[in-house]
Amino acid sequence: MEFVDLLMNWYPGHHRDLPWRRTRDPYAIWVSEIMLQQTRVAAVIPYYERFMRELPDAAALAAVSDDRLNLLWQGLGYYSRAKNLKRAAEMICSEYGGRMPDRYDTLLKLPGIGSYTAGAIASIAFSERVPAVDGNVLRVYARLFDDPSDIADPAVKTRVFDELKAIMPVDAGTFNQAMMELGATVCVPNGQPLCGECPLKNVCKAKEAGTAGLLPNKRAKKPRTVENRTVFALYDHGAPLLLKRPNRGLLAGLYELPNTSGILSTAEAMQWMTERNLHPIGNLLSYSAKHVFTHIEWHMRVYAADVAGEGTASFIRSDGSRSIPTAFSVCLPEDR
Ligand code: SF4
Structure with missing residues (x-):
């Protein structure tokens, strides 16, 4: 598909230089992806660097005390993420010889690892051809294809996953990161995307239809x-x-x-x-x-x-x- 080539050509010269983008270590990618759930990139960087210095691999994470782990996590919130990281690290040590599993399906068995995180680790660290579909990717997809479906619907997410899997290139890790990066920096949420700077502007259906600012559709959340x-x-x-x-x-x-x-x-x-x-x-x-x-x-x-x-x-x-x-x-x- 034309958009795939446009995206792959755009990514190398336009992505942000982030610490976890300089490695293919699956453990490092995993830690960064878990931290990035619910937390902004700029806020994550110092936490990620300190965490990796102190707990550089699954064995170190499995051995750390809960109090020390919580202190390393303090300020990031959503502490269940840290708890699941440690539980998964214990499983990696006891069942996988201390090495991260290298397949999407196996990664999904670890606590706290869902489809998006498994896809990110498997594609970036192990080059498996599998998508990583998060909110950024769903937004880009909805606009690119002018698709009004409710992106909060799990069936829509599954469909997007299947469609991207069918068209993604061999370099799946770069493709996934390019989709995420475009969503984070150009095809941004909350209002009008930056279509003038977008590598997909000549093939984007929502841009053509004038619906980019209205998409994606998402069911309203229940009030807290x-x-x-x-x-x-x-x-x-x-x-x-x-x-x-x-x-x-x-x-x-x-x-x-x-x-x-x-x-x-x-x-x-x-x-x-x-x-x-x-x-x-x-x-x-x-x-x-x-x-x-x-x-x-x-x-x-x-x-x-x-x-x-x-x-x-x-x-x-x-x-x-x-x-x-x-x-x-x-x-x-x-x-x-
Ligand atoms: S052209 Fe605009 S709406 Fe379409 S993918 Fe690019 S930024 Fe998003």
Whole structure:
């Protein structure tokens, strides 16, 4: 197809120079792809470089402690990604002799690796002719073929995967990266794409029809659920008091500031602390904070104070080696 040649000729002279593009190491490509899910490229780069320095292969990742891994991930959010990376690394060590599987179908068996990530690793690191279909690729495809289908529909994704598989060139890794790069830098989301700079402008059906700014079609997401919480930012000799969350559910196994559901009044917050033998020293500050997860929003009332009392022994004093997820770090007072 003509667009394939145009895209393949465009990519070498126009792609961004990103650290994970300088390697064909499947482990490095895997780590970068997982980090890039839900996180912007510019934000990922320092995390990726530090992660690769400290955990350069699956064996190192499988052996790292959960606390250290969470600290390396702190700020990227969506910690289940890190958890799945480690679980998959353990599987790579126990079942695949420490080497990343080299086939799309086998990669799909690893925790946290879906069709897109398996396609990216298999095509870029092992040259397997298999597509990597993410939101960027679906958007480019919908516009290129002026296709009004709902790209949130899994059946549409499967169809795009099959159609791209049938036409992709031998150099599948470059083709996949070129599709992603065009979607990220030229055929951009949220409004008008940069058609004037696009290598596909003379073959693009949506450009011809004037529908590029209207595509892709995507079913509206359900609105997020709002949960009210009260969070306590309590300091014992300068260190915030923490608890460890359960190993299942939201922010599983991470450290949290003590908190409870609902919004407590100042009197209720004082009672909450008294019941736990925690006694504020000086002023009890109160302010609000908010954190947005994929499906939930936390609207939080925060009470912050230095505390004393026997109850402090029931908490973990933060010593900097434990990651505090953003949902709680936004509650810590800025002047500490
Ligand atoms: S011409 Fe415009 S709409 Fe078509 S692929 Fe290029 S940037 Fe996207």
